[in-house]
Amino acid sequence: MNLTIKQQLVIKIRDAVKQAIFEGILPNGLTIPEAQIESSKNSEFGDFATNIAFPLTKIFKMPSQDIATILARYLEQEEIIKKVEVAGAGFINFWIAPTRLYEVLKEIETKQEGYGSSNIGQGKKTVVEFLSANPTGPLHVGHGRGAVIGDIIGNILEFCGYSVTREYYINDVGNQMVKLGESLRVRYLELLGENLSLPDNGYQGEYMIDIAKKLYELEGDSCQDKDVLYFKDFAMKKILENIKQSLLSFGVHFNNWFAESTLYNEGMPKKVLDKLKEMGYTYDANGALWLKTTVFGDDKDRVLIRENQIPTYFLGDIAYHCSKYERGYELLVDLWGADHHGYIDRLTAACLALNYPEESLVILLYQLVSLSRGNQPVSMSTRQGEFVTLDEVVQEVGKDATRFFFCMRKSDAHLDFDLELAKRQSQENPVYYVQYAHARICSILRKAKEAGLKIKSYDEIDMSVLNLSEELVLLSKMSILQDEVIGCERAFEPHRLTNYLMDMVSTFHNYYNHHRIISSESALTDARLFLINGLRVVLKNTLSLLGISAPEEM
Structure with missing residues (x-):
């Protein structure tokens, strides 16, 4: 893969340090950390910046500003760098040579929908398990956030070269499913005239x-003597059908729907239990069987089999993760609601006890969502047993706005969702502002075509006429798509993409408002059409990762 500008800067800085050591200007024999490159928030301070001099201060026992000045002397000689400047206590700011920025457009022209992708995953077989809401009712707003984050993480990993399976774990075993069957049986018999009460904690x-x-429509009164299992199966089937339809409308798909009952049918819990016993990580106490999770960092040991000889949910979860490993997955990504945070250490400990690599299991959390209309909070429950469903929100504000808003903040941060803002057609609404940038570019390209202008190839265009600071800043931002995607992959933080889009379209709208794309200067028109067409590709690719449409008209 071609190196991005940021990746090139990392190498150039490393080479500068090595050269300074070779020439005796910096001490030798030390491990040098990799430079962190950040995009400048203000173009007055260049395109990119690094703080590498600060960690090097501790290594070389020299003032950070002196180290930065030494490195700057080497870096200013590099062809891709137009200017280097030391700022503050030792920050190094870079202005990239326009000729290198123009090459970004050449790469976009070549790669098109593949621009920004990479192969860092190298085909690693990965399962992303997310949402996995109990099949006991419709999806609510909180479920929607988990669904979007998991779906986008899957998209990002695929774009980075992983082989990804999206899996929904169906909890079809346990007391909550018995309650579901009992609740449906009561509701059914009520239709036949019986006066019954729902079970405690029923639905x-x-x-x-x-x-x-x-x-009743299907079977009439013929089910009066059916057992709870029959009602449970019918209710679960209908609820899962509704969940799948809700997810389809929301643009979320799963490759595999894995039922918990499959684990027990295949004897996986017993297999796991036998293995843990054989390895010496279990013990009996107070009539229960315990797992020594404290050996692997948990704050206390955990029960696997209760005193009544009924397995805990924990054993089922261990068995489920063993099933993933046995199915050949090398990376397991779990996305859980924040209320499960206390569960992370015990499951990690269990996987370590079974000799699975620690880095092969990644557990992420997502926080709750609060709805509002302007400054007025929206009640999340309307009456007993009811709540604001995902379908209601999607129907009101649309799939694209819902997905964008759910992904605007870090997943483990609480999210306030303003329904009125999500419907507003103005720059105050971030998803509208982003999509409008794409539609605006498409409109300009249509007008150009109607005027008999065509988008020429990179080699036919004089790129040097793109010399305005706004144009160079835009190219700099377009250059980092792959870096942003890889950053999302490494940190599992898809919200970075929404931030990236909002920053980039703000630059574009400002540029468009001050400069004509199509003008009487043919060379300038050709170059600017090529520029915005490249931006169109970047916007579309990023929106695609978010599962959001890139409209050509608005």
């Missing part, structure tokens, strides 16, 4: 009455 939502009506 009270209106949707259970709707499912009971569907059962």
Whole structure:
């Protein structure tokens, strides 16, 4: 793959340090950290900056400003760098040579929808398990955030060369499923005239009455003597059908729907238990069987089999993760609600006990969502057993806005979702502002075509006429798409892409408002059309990773 400008700067800085050591200007025999390159927030301070001099201060026992000055002397000789400047206590600012920035457009022309992708995953077989809401009711707003984040993480990993499976774990075993069956049975018998009460902690939502009506429509009164298992299976089937339809409308797809009952049918929990016993990591105490999770960093040991000889949910979760490993997955990514944060250490400990590599399991958390209309909070529950569903939000503000808003903040940070803002057609609405940039570019390209202008190839255009600071800044931002995607992959932080888009389109809209793309100067027109067409590709590719459309008209 071609190196990005940021990647080139990392190498240039490393070479500068090595050269300074070779020439005796800096001490030898020390491990040098990799430079961190950041895009400048203000173009007055260059295109990129690094703080490499600060960690080197501790290594070389020299003032950071002196180290930065030494490195700057080597770096200013590099062809891709137009200017280097030492700022403050030792920051190094870079202005990239326009000729190198123009090459970004050549790469976009060549790669098109592949621009920004990489092969750092090298085909590693990866399973991303997310959402996995219990099939006991419709998806609510909180589920929607988990669905979007998991889906986008899958997109990012695929764009980075991983072989990705998106998996939904169906919790079809346990007491909550018995309650589901009992609740449907009560609702069904009520339709037949019986006066019954729901079980304690039963499912009270209106949707259970709707499912009971569907059962009655299909079977009439013939199910009066059916057992709870029958009602459980019917309810779960209908709820899963609704969940799948909701996800389809939301642009989320799963490659595999894995039922918990499959684990027990295949004897996986017993297999795991036998292995842990054989390895000496279990013990009996107070009539229960325990796992020594404290050996692997957990704060206390955990029960696998209760005193009544019923397995804990923990054993089932260990078995499920062993199943993933046995199916050949090399990287397991789990996305859980924040209320499961206390579960991370115990599951990690169990996987370590079974000799799975620590780095092969990544567990991420996502926080709750609060709805509002302007400054007014929206109640998340409307009546007993009811809540604001994902379908209701998507129907009100649209799939694209919902996905964008869910991904605007770091996943483990609480999210405030303003429904009115998400519907607004103005620059205050970030998703509208981003999509409008793409539509605006498409409109300009259509007008150019109607005027008999065509987008020429890179080699036919004099790029040197793109010399305005706004144009060079735009090229600098376009150059870092791959860096941003890799950053998302390494940190599992898809919200970086929404920030990247908003920053880039702000630059574009400002540029468009002050400069004509199509003018009487043919060379300038050709170059600017090529520039914005390249930007169109960058916007479309980034929106695609977010699962959001790139409209050509708005």
